[in-house]
Amino acid sequence: MLGLGPVDVVLRQMRGPVGPPGLQHLVILAYGQSNEAGSTLTSGSFIDPVLDQDASGRIRVWNPTAARDDAAVQPLVWPGTGQNCPARSFRLAQALLSVVTGKIVIVPVAVGGAKMTGGPLGLGGSSYAVAKARLTACLAAFPGAEVVMSWTQGEQDANENVTQAQYTAAFTAMLADLRSVPGAARMGVFIHQMQPIRFIANSLYAADRPTRVAIDAAHKAIPLSTARTVFVGADVADTFAGYGDPTHFDAAGHRDAGNRAAVLMPLIQTWQTTLPAVPAAPVIVTGRTIRIAVPQPQPPAWVVAYREAGSSGAWTEQPACPPVWTDAGGTFDVAIPGGGAVDVRLHARSFAGTSAPSAVVRVAAIAAPPAAAWWHPLALIHLDYPGDRAFVAGTAYASMAAARAAGAVVQTGGLDRVPIAVPAASWALVGTGVTGGGLPTVNQPRYLAAVDDGADGAPVDHLAWLAEALWGTTEAAFNVGVYTDGVSQLSNIPSADTSKPAGRSQPVRMGLRAKANACIVAMDGVTLGTDVACAVPAITQLVVGNRDNGGRPWQGQVHQVLFVNAEIDAATLNAALS
Structure with missing residues (x-):
């Protein structure tokens, strides 16, 4: 999933064994909120009994009561939360086993729902005192060990409207004090991204964006001014949002976080003394x-x-x-x-x-509006997001804001929706955009655009979509799908293009012509086939960047979405938005 090769190979190529020559042990301070502990609001355990456990005997957990290291078995014991997903610090330890010769000791001190800026996790806070004391005791037992902190936090600070400047000041003060612990002066820090579904564009959580964007900006900027810190990004798809818990990562998300931290570990030192290479021109x-x-x-x-x-x-x-x-x-x-x-x-x-x-x-300068129509000549709906313009039911709007103000485009739950009053017997949906990178979660496609009947069901009775999905178990694919009366259609033709490299950001153009017993699927101007057994779903609206019930947002950019309320042929479908 990393697109970089095996973690241990990457580490050895980039730096060699972790730490200076002769270093034997690594201590991981697992600090922050519930995501650091692998805690969720979703019931059940998502810890794999084999994949998420240690068979080497070298991954250890600090026992503060007995002042010793014990065998680490998930779920770990945390001072302020439970654990029902694999901990990212544990996955980090697993990924580093091949490059650390001795023990890897996890110090689990994350506290669910805790604030850092002026709160329990910050300098002077009660939870901070516990974390510092346990780190101090562990490092005393492992003199000379390398130490890193895995930090996943920020949601509670965002809930309380903490600004980027306030968060940055509180974090750097806390980190400076932690580094005063004997043996922690060179402590590296992984700053993990909060679950981005709460603040990306086209999400259902528009009200969350301003405060969470501020904390996310702090997380990304801190490594530029604070030594030995790196930012570790996350995937929108690695979420429990479909279960009503958009704040927490799922098991795959925590494993991804640990793997990514391991690959980025050499850069903790690299970026202290090394200028990045000159970037390619935009x-x-x-x-x-x-x-x-x-x-x-x-x-x-x-x-x-x-x-x-x-x-x-x-x-x-x-x-x-x-x-x-x-x-x-x-x-x-x-x-x-x-x-x-x-x-x-x-x-x-x-x-x-x-x-x-x-x-x-x-x-180039923004050109004056062209005299000729910019929209597709057959369009009932044509939305152009980079161009900031819209055409709906015969009326052109100079901006998306104007279309929303007129009620032609209705924004609810952070999503743009356009009513389709009387759908024709045959219609077409075409969309273009850029994927965001990373693999989708199994059975959770990322929707570029969808049309449906506006009724959330299980399954959704009437729905057609353009999406990115996990094809098999190891690669992403552009995917077109149809449900009619709860029954999946398109069974007789290919509905996914698996020809492009998996899990990376890339442009896409997808199209569907819906027609009874004659649906057509198009990918990047190529017809994949015609289905003789396709039933057309009943629809009432177009939804951009997600599906009606949310929770599966497109990860990347939406460029254009076109809905044609008439029958078109394969050539017209393939040429649309080209």
């Missing part, structure tokens, strides 16, 4: 959106610098990071502010400093 995607390629190793951040086209004046700079975990080889998009023509270049930045600039590209 690519202009459309309008004023640029695309940034993610290299290996991934720098902690990029700097997008821009100034008036042809000017020799100062550059305006804005930091940029992938919104979620993005494998090497993936990309992410950034919008350039303003409307005039500008020259744009990139830098990469780490704690050690800022790289030299990339080559410059020129972003």
Whole structure:
């Protein structure tokens, strides 16, 4: 899933054995809120009895009562929460067994629902006192051990409207005091991303975004100014949102977090003294959106610098990071502010400093609206998100905001929905966008767009979708699906394109023509086939970036969505939005 090769191979290639020569033991301080402990609000245990346990005998847990290390068996005992998913610190330990010669000792001190800024987890807090005392005792028992902290936290601070500056100040003060513990002066830190479904675009949790975005920004910026820290991104799909728990990661999410931390561990030291390589020049995607390629190793951040086209004046700079975990080889998009023509270049930045600039590209000025219609000539609905415009039922809107204000596009639960009053016997749905990277969860496709009857059911009775799904067990695929009266259709034709590399950010164009006994599926302009046994679902609305009941958002960018309320042929379907 990492797209980087086996964890132990990557570590050895990048750094060799963990720590300086002769180092034997590693101590992991597992600190933060419930996600650090593998705790969820979902009932049941998701700890695999084989995959999530240690057979080596070298993964240990600190026993504060007996002042000794015991065999680590999941679930671990935490001071302020339970555990029913594998702990990311345990998975980190498993991934590092091949490069640590002695014991890996976990000090579990996470507390569910706890605040850091001025709260129990911060400097002077009651939970912090426990964490510091246990770390002190463990390091005294393992003199010379390397030590890292796995930190997953921020939700409670966001709930209480903590700002980025406040969070950053509290975190750096706490970390400085922890590093005063004997043996912890060089402690490395993994700052794990909160579950991003609570603050990404097109999610159901729009009210959460401002405060969670502030904490996420702090998490991403801290490694640029605080030594020996790295940010570890997460996947939207690794969530229990489908079970009513959007705050917590599922078992796959915690395993991913541990694996990613292991691969990033060498960079804790690298970025202290090494400037990142000069990044590739950005690519202009459309309008004023640029695309940034993610290299290996991934720098902690990029700097997008821009100034008036042809000017020799100062550059305006804005930091940029992938919104979620993005494998090497993936990309992410950034919008350039303003409307005039500008020259744009990139830098990469780490704690050690800022790289030299990339080559410059020129972003054109925003053109005046064309005299001719921009929308598809057969469109009932045509939404263009990069172009910030909409066409609905014969009316063109100069912006998405104007379409929403007029009620043509209805935004509820953070999703754009457009009513379809009288669907034709045959209709077509086409969508374009960019995937966000990482593999989807089994049986949880990421929906670029969907049409349905507006009724949440189990299963949903009438639904058609364009999505990214897990195909088999090891690769992602672009997927088109139809449910009619609760029965899956498209059984006689391919409904997924598995030709592209799995789990990385890449552009996609998908289309479906719904027609009784003659549905057509198209992927990137190629017809996959016609189904002679397809029944057309009854629909009343278009939903963008998710499905009606939410919980399965598209991870990446939605570019354009087209709904044609008429029968079209395969050639027209393949050419749409090309």
